[in-house]
Amino acid sequence: MDLSGTTVALDGLGVENGFEVLTEGIRLAAADGIGLRVFGPGSAIDASGIPGVEVIETTDQITNEDDPVPSVRSRPDSSIVRAVADVAAGNADAVVSLGSTGATMAAATFGLKRSKGVKRPALAAQVPLPGRVTVFLDIGANVEVRAQHLVQFAWLGASFSRSVLGVERPEVGLLSVGEEAGKGRDEVVEAHAALLGAEEFDFIGNVEGRDLPAGRADVIVTDGFTGNVVTKALEGTVKTVVGAISDAARKNPLSAAGGLLLKPALSGLRHDLHPDTTGGAILLGLRKTAVVGHGSSGADGVANAIRLAARSARVDAPGLTEEMLHRVGVNRGAIGSNPDV
Amino acid sequence: MDLSGTTVALDGLGVENGFEVLTEGIRLAAADGIGLRVFGPGSAIDASGIPGVEVIETTDQITNEDDPVPSVRSRPDSSIVRAVADVAAGNADAVVSLGSTGATMAAATFGLKRSKGVKRPALAAQVPLPGRVTVFLDIGANVEVRAQHLVQFAWLGASFSRSVLGVERPEVGLLSVGEEAGKGRDEVVEAHAALLGAEEFDFIGNVEGRDLPAGRADVIVTDGFTGNVVTKALEGTVKTVVGAISDAARKNPLSAAGGLLLKPALSGLRHDLHPDTTGGAILLGLRKTAVVGHGSSGADGVANAIRLAARSARVDAPGLTEEMLHRVGVNRGAIGSNPDV
Numbered sequence: 144m145d146l147s148g149t150t151v152a153l154d155g156l157g158v159e160n161g162f163e164v165l166t167e168g169i170r171l172a173a174a175d176g177i178g179l180r181v182f183g184p185g186s187a188i189d190a191s192g193i194p195g196v197e198v199i200e201t202t203d204q205i206t207n208e209d210d211p212v213p214s215v216r217s218r219p220d221s222s223i224v225r226a227v228a229d230v231a232a233g234n235a236d237a238v239v240s241l242g243s244t245g246a247t248m249a250a251a252t253f254g255l256k257r258s259k260g261v262k263r264p265a266l267a268a269q270v271p272l273p274g275r276v277t278v279f280l281d282i283g284a285n286v287e288v289r290a291q292h293l294v295q296f297a298w299l300g301a302s303f304s305r306s307v308l309g310v311e312r313p314e315v316g317l318l319s320v321g322e323e324a325g326k327g328r329d330e331v332v333e334a335h336a337a338l339l340g341a342e343e344f345d346f347i348g349n350v351e352g353r354d355l356p357a358g359r360a361d362v363i364v365t366d367g368f369t370g371n372v373v374t375k376a377l378e379g380t381v382k383t384v385v386g387a388i389s390d391a392a393r394k395n396p397l398s399a400a401g402g403l404l405l406k407p408a409l410s411g412l413r414h415d416l417h418p419d420t421t422g423g424a425i426l427l428g429l430r431k432t433a434v435v436g437h438g439s440s441g442a443d444g445v446a447n448a449i450r451l452a453a454r455s456a457r458v459d460a461p462g463l464t465e466e467m468l469h470r471v472g473v474n475r476g477a478i479g480s481n482p483d484v
Numbered sequence: 485m486d487l488s489g490t491t492v493a494l495d496g497l498g499v500e501n502g503f504e505v506l507t508e509g510i511r512l513a514a515a516d517g518i519g520l521r522v523f524g525p526g527s528a529i530d531a532s533g534i535p536g537v538e539v540i541e542t543t544d545q546i547t548n549e550d551d552p553v554p555s556v557r558s559r560p561d562s563s564i565v566r567a568v569a570d571v572a573a574g575n576a577d578a579v580v581s582l583g584s585t586g587a588t589m590a591a592a593t594f595g596l597k598r599s600k601g602v603k604r605p606a607l608a609a610q611v612p613l614p615g616r617v618t619v620f621l622d623i624g625a626n627v628e629v630r631a632q633h634l635v636q637f638a639w640l641g642a643s644f645s646r647s648v649l650g651v652e653r654p655e656v657g658l659l660s661v662g663e664e665a666g667k668g669r670d671e672v673v674e675a676h677a678a679l680l681g682a683e684e685f686d687f688i689g690n691v692e693g694r695d696l697p698a699g700r701a702d703v704i705v706t707d708g709f710t711g712n713v714v715t716k717a718l719e720g721t722v723k724t725v726v727g728a729i730s731d732a733a734r735k736n737p738l739s740a741a742g743g744l745l746l747k748p749a750l751s752g753l754r755h756d757l758h759p760d761t762t763g764g765a766i767l768l769g770l771r772k773t774a775v776v777g778h779g780s781s782g783a784d785g786v787a788n789a790i791r792l793a794a795r796s797a798r799v800d801a802p803g804l805t806e807e808m809l810h811r812v813g814v815n816r817g818a819i820g821s822n823p824d825v
């Protein structure tokens with residue numbers, strides 16, 4: 144996808160690996176022709192010589208230690224609030240932050256507004272494992288949900304899968320403790336029943352935890368508590384297993400030689416498994432695109448977060464989502480906004 | 485631990501890999517001196533020549549397709565119901581099944597009874613990753629819980645960790661979406677507050693998904709929906725990553741040679757990661773020990789499920805748990821059975 148001509152507002156504070164890594168990520172994304180408006184300290188982010196990048200002086204950072212909602216409300220000069228306001232004002236097409244997830248979600252929800260009919264925006268990740276890309280949501284925006292929210296998440300995920308990832312007719316699964324329609328919490332059982340009527344995507348029914356790393360669906364839906372815990376457990380497991388294998392390869396000269404011989408064959412896998420590859424999570428259900436990258440991103444992670452936002456903005460994923468919700472009646476009460484569900 | 489003299493009632497139906505694998509597992513466990521009363525078809529399970537093993541003719545199997553509770557109630561001749569009844573009658577010290585988890589939980593809960601004061605038995609797994617053994621519960625007995633149940637799970641897990649795994653003063657974490665006490669679902673926040681007063685174990689507060697594979701605690705507590713999904717996602721992720729590495733090692737002669745050189749160093753890791761190593765899950769909160777092994781177990785998995793049950797029975801883990809609950813007042817309403825929690 145040609146991303147030139149798209150402009151991204153970047154919250155320039157909060158990258159754990161420092162401003163040099165951030166700047167290198169900016170350089171990589173700018174090389175794709177993406178315009179960038181970076182809210183951060185000009186003294187630390189040297190964008191001179193990178194075409195299409197402007198640094199707008201900002202130094203107030205809302206951190207993970209701050210309570211997101213009151214902080215966003217009371218600190219209009221903070222980098223995330225200013226970056227969001229820049230999108231709302233029409234100066235940029237999408238916002239990206241690698242800082243506090245909570246603050247980014249709060250700022251984006253207040254500043255960019257929900258799409259018509261959307262009850263709860265959801266945070267969606269792409270599972271960083273080999274094989275089919277699986278969009279997994281909600282990974283943390285809503286720790287408690289009702290069935291209607293899960294139903295909407297299915298539509299939000301399917302729309303993203305189609306418009307940004309190019310899956311014409313996504314297969315959507317609902318995460319539960321068994322494949323049978325009656326398995327799981329009450330809201331899951333109700334959402335299952337409501338999703339059976341879905342057109343425009345293939346509802347494949349309940350899926351289980353093991354289906355997530357197996358790439359069994361294009362979209363897997365769950366609540367933000369389960370999604371958050373599973374996503375972090377999955378990332379941690381990859382890290383633990385890969386780390387244990389590296390340790391084994393250092394055990395003695397023979398296994399070290401083995402590790403060396405295997406290295407080229409493993410490089411693709413290492414790339415697939417790295418959190419930087421997906422560019423982070425995207426907040427779905429808003430009128431404009433907002434992306435939350437990993438705080439621990441390297442330069443590739445920074446660039447991929449910016450690219451993800453630019454792709455979503457380029458195809459107007461939020462607009463297509465709102466259109467789809469309107470077409471199928473999700474925002475008129477026909478599916479998923481039934482108060483009984 | 486010397487396990488001779490302990491007798492386990494084994495549900496001999498439901499092992500996916502067939503009766504030969506089951507019989508080999510029985511042989512391995514019997515070699516440790518564990519007595520076995522196997523409920524299954526004598527024609528298929530040939531235990532002649534294995535000392536201490538008796539096969540009791542049973543052919544009715546409750547499968548994953550059957551609804552557990554009505555099936556257990558209406559089929560007294562099924563292998564799992566007979567194996568449980570054998571323990572209740574005092575002929576065996578613990579029950580093991582490698583068949584339907586739902587049927588085993590239902591049969592054991594009805595037949596072995598809950599310990600005094602226990603509201604909800606919980607299914608506990610040992611996370612199959614290198615490093616510290618983490619007891620993880622509930623992995624599927626209770627899809628919806630209240631705070632008091634989570635609190636009891638902490639005590640059940642801590643008691644198991646101490647009595648069976650020998651951890652004198654277990655560190656116990658509560659799974660949530662952030663480390664702060666206020667993070668997570670309402671019942672998690674309430675359980676956190678109630679656990680702060682716990683003596684006899686160290687409550688380390690909330691832990692996150694990434695802490696599970698990192699071995700950050702001896703016991704990690706969650707509800708049965710989240711626990712089930714996370715456990716299956718974790719097992720699936722290990723399988724996917726290990727499979728992808730094996731694929732890479734087959735790519736070309738050079739990497740195949742590398743894989744070969746690494747093999748000895750990886751064998752310990754492969755053992756740690758294999759689901760068979762933990763022997764399956766244990767149902768905590770009952771008056772006698774019940775273990776549910778993986779249906780897909782190999783002979784080692786069968787033997788380890790039997791050994792886990794025998795260890796628990798040998799130290800009278802259920803009795804020690806009941807004693808602990810009584811001592812700290814969990815079963816008198818002082819902690820965790822407060823209806824307001």
